[in-house]
Amino acid sequence: MSADAQGRSSTQTVAVSPAGALEALVRCDPALLELTLDQLRTLAVVRQTGSALRAAERLGRQQSSVQKQLDTLNRQFQRLCGESLVVKQGRGKALLFTPSGQAAAGWSEELLRHWTLRIQECRRRLGATVTVGTTEFTLDYLGKAWELVKDHLQAQEVELKVVHVRTRQFWEKLDSKELDLLCGGMVTATGSVDVAAEYEFIEWRRGPLALLTNLSRRELPVPKVSAARLRSLPLIVPAAGVLTDFLRRWYGETYQRGLAIVAEIDDVYYGLALLRSHLVDGCMLVTRSVGQAVLNGQLPNASDVRLLELGDGFDPPLELVSGVFARRGERDHYTPTHPVNVLWEAFTAAVSIAAKGDLEE
Numbered sequence: 531m532s533a534d535a536q537g538r539s540s541t542q543t544v545a546v547s548p549a550g551a552l553e554a555l556v557r558c559d560p561a562l563l564e565l566t567l568d569q570l571r572t573l574a575v576v577r578q579t580g581s582a583l584r585a586a587e588r589l590g591r592q593q594s595s596v597q598k599q600l601d602t603l604n605r606q607f608q609r610l611c612g613e614s615l616v617v618k619q620g621r622g623k624a625l626l627f628t629p630s631g632q633a634a635a636g637w638s639e640e641l642l643r644h645w646t647l648r649i650q651e652c653r654r655r656l657g658a659t660v661t662v663g664t665t666e667f668t669l670d671y672l673g674k675a676w677e678l679v680k681d682h683l684q685a686q687e688v689e690l691k692v693v694h695v696r697t698r699q700f701w702e703k704l705d706s707k708e709l710d711l712l713c714g715g716m717v718t719a720t721g722s723v724d725v726a727a728e729y730e731f732i733e734w735r736r737g738p739l740a741l742l743t744n745l746s747r748r749e750l751p752v753p754k755v756s757a758a759r760l761r762s763l764p765l766i767v768p769a770a771g772v773l774t775d776f777l778r779r780w781y782g783e784t785y786q787r788g789l790a791i792v793a794e795i796d797d798v799y800y801g802l803a804l805l806r807s808h809l810v811d812g813c814m815l816v817t818r819s820v821g822q823a824v825l826n827g828q829l830p831n832a833s834d835v836r837l838l839e840l841g842d843g844f845d846p847p848l849e850l851v852s853g854v855f856a857r858r859g860e861r862d863h864y865t866p867t868h869p870v871n872v873l874w875e876a877f878t879a880a881v882s883i884a885a886k887g888d889l890e891e
Contacts, residue, residue: 561609569599569602572599573599573634574642576600576616577627582625600615603615603616604616615627615631657870659869660683660710660711660869661710661711662711662712664714667820668852671854674880675876679876683872688869695714697714697770704855710856711874712854715851715853716772717772717851719848720738720849725853729858730855731853731856732874732878733851733881734853734854736850738817739773739816740816740817740839742805743805743835749811753839755839756842757840759841760813760840761789764813765813765815766791767791767794767814769794773817776848780844793810798816802829805835806833821837
C-alpha cells in the first residue's frame with residue numbers, strides 16, 4: 531500500500547452496522563452498567579466543591595454517604611480502566627482527582643446536562659412544562675401574564691417553572707434552550723425599534739440609566755451628571771451584566787481604567803447596603819425604574835439616597851429595553867394551544883393592559 535493510501539486509510543471513519551451497535555450494547559462491561567446517575571452526579575459535585583464534606587452539604591447528605599459513593603466509584607473504575615478516580619490527600623485537604631477522575635467527572639457533568647436538556651425538550655414539545663427566566667425586577671411581568679392564563683394552564687396540568695437568571699446569563703440560558711421564554715432586558719440605541727433581530731420580542735418598558743447617590747448636595751450639587759463628570763465620581767457598578775454593556779459602549783472595553791470604580795457588586799441590594807452604611811460614599815449606576823423604586827421605598831436597604839439623571843456627553847445615546855424574549859421561529863413549530871404560545875399571547879395582553887393603565891393615570 532502506498533503512503534498516500536495509508537494516510538487515507540488511517541483517516542477513514544468506520545461505520546458500525548445496526549447489528550454491530552446492538553452487539554456493543556449487549557456486550558457492555560458489567561462494571562460500567564453498575565454505575566448510577568446518582569454516583570456520577572456526586573462525582574461531579576465533589577470535583578466542583580473540592581471535598582466530600584462540601585459536596586455532602588450541597589447535596590443534603592451525610593459525608594459518609596458521599597465518601598461511600600466515591601469508594602464504590604474507585605473500585606468500579608479500577609476494574610474498568612485500572613485507575614482510581616480520587617485520592618485522599620490528608621485531613622482538611624482537597625481530594626486529588628487522577629487523570630481518569632478528571633475525565634470521568636467531566637463526562638458525568640456533560641451526561642447529566644445532556645439528559646436534563648433532552649428531557650426538558652420532550653416536556654416542552656408535549657406541553658408539560660413552560661420554563662421562564664426572570665430577574666427580580668422582571669418577575670412582575672411574568673406575574674401579570676400568568677394571572678391571565680393560570681386557570682387554563684393549570685387545568686391542563688401544565689407546570690410553570692420559574693428560573694432566576696442573572697443579566698450576564700440571559701442569552702446563554704435562552705440560546706441553550708434551558709428557558710422557553712426570558713423576561714429580561716438589553717441595551718439599544720435610544721428610540722430604536724429594531725431591538726433584538728435574532729429573537730422574538732415583546733416590549734414592556736424602556737428607559738435610561740440613572741445614579742443613586744449618598745453624597746450630599748454640597749458634595750454633588752448638580753441634578754444631572756455628565757459623561758465627563760462621571761469619570762471622577764466614586765462609582766458602584768455591577769461586576770458583569772447588562773449595565774456594564776452601557777459602560778463598554780460609552781467608555782470602551784477597558785472602562786474600568788477610566789472610571790473611579792470603588793466597588794463591583796453582584797446585585798443592587800448589596801450596592802444599596804454599601805450606600806446606606808456609608809462604607810462607600812459615591813454613586814451607584816442603576817436603571818431609572820429601579821432608582822424610582824428605591825425612592826418609593828419598594829426596595830430594602832434604601833434610605834438617605836438621591837436619584838440623579840445622566841446628562842450630556844454620553845455617546846451613543848442608549849437606553850435599556852425590557853420585555854419578553856423567545857428564540858425566533860421556535861414558536862412556529864407549536865400549535866396555537868401549546869402552553870408556550872398561550873403564555874406568549876398572555877404577555878402580549880398584559881402589556882396592552884399595562885399600557886392602558888398608564889394612559890389612564
